Amino acid sequence: xxxxxxxxxxxxxxxxxxxxxxxxxxxxxxxxxxxxxxxxxxxxxxxxxxxxxxxxxxxxxxxxxxxxxxxxxxxxxxxxxxxxxxxxxxxxxxxxxxxxxxxxxxxxxxxxxxxxxxxxxxxxxxxxxxxxxxxxxxxxxxxxxxxxxxxxxxxxxxxxxxxxxxxxxxxxxxx
Ligand SMILES: [Zn+2]
Numbered sequence: 001x002x003x004x005x006x007x008x009x010x011x012x013x014x015x016x017x018x019x020x021x022x023x024x025x026x027x028x029x030x031x032x033x034x035x036x037x038x039x040x041x042x043x044x045x046x047x048x049x050x051x052x053x054x055x056x057x058x059x060x061x062x063x064x065x066x067x068x069x070x071x072x073x074x075x076x077x078x079x080x081x082x083x084x085x086x087x088x089x090x091x092x093x094x095x096x097x098x099x100x101x102x103x104x105x106x107x108x109x110x111x112x113x114x115x116x117x118x119x120x121x122x123x124x125x126x127x128x129x130x131x132x133x134x135x136x137x138x139x140x141x142x143x144x145x146x147x148x149x150x151x152x153x154x155x156x157x158x159x160x161x162x163x164x165x166x167x168x169x170x171x172x173x174x175x
Contacts, residue, residue, distance in 0.1 A: 029115055031055070032147035034139060038171065039154045040132060045094055045124040047086060047135070053106060053116035056143045060116040062108050069108065076101050079120045085138040086122065089173075092132035094124040133174035140166070 028035055034051040053060045056075050063069040079101045088094040098121075105116030126132055140146045149164040151171050162171055 028150075029117065032145060034146050034149055036137065036149050036151045036171075037154070038135060038151060038173070040126075040129060040156065040173075043126050043129050044097075045088060045092075045126050045129070045132065047082075047122045047124070049118075049120040049139075051118045051120075051143075051146070053103065053118050055146045056118055057106075057116075058145060060105060060114070061112045062106055062110060072103070072106050076103060076118070079118070082120070082122055085142045087136040087138070088124060088126065089132050089134050092129060093127035094132070095126075096122060097125050098123040133172070135171045135173065136169050137164070137171060138169050140169070 028050065029052050031052050031054050034049055034055055037046070037048040037050075039046040039048075056079075057071060059068070063072055080099045082096065082099065100121045102119045102121075103116065104119075105113050106118075137149060137151075139149065147166055149168075149171075151162045151164060153160050153162065153171070153173065155173060157175055164171070
């Protein structure tokens with residue numbers, strides 16, 4: 001038994017640094033479900049969205065016309081300002097430091113691949129990271145085709161997955 005638990009401990013120690021970087025899930029694409037990764041390291045909070053484009057746009061193909069082009073542009077531009085729907089606990093005093101938005105399968109110059117994704121990556125600096133006990137994500141209010149969130153959390157004190165369904169928006173981070 002002792003050998004087994006030591007081996008398990010060794011494995012844990014080996015895995016730990018990798019998990020701390022909040023690994024992205026690969027190949028997850030379920031219409032209506034947006035994958036969210038939340039990671040906190042020191043005073044840096046990272047929130048990453050991986051959304052099937054249909055959740056935000058209502059379609060998943062390169063633009064067929066001017067209206068669709070403008071719609072894609074508008075959605076990608078508005079994602080740079082997450083304040084209306086992404087709210088870390090006020091007490092943690094987090095300020096947005098960086099946002100990166102990426103789309104795949106929506107370029108007019110590339111052939112349609114049948115599906116499309118929109119990724120958003122946000123970095124916050126938090127003055128009181130120890131008080132970050134929740135994050136509210138009102139993504140469904142803004143993009144009603146979002147029916148659920150699959151949230152992976154990597155914190156210094158815990159790692160877990162939370163599934164948020166219709167009407168749910170609070171991700172609990174406190175132990
Ligand atoms: Zn799709």
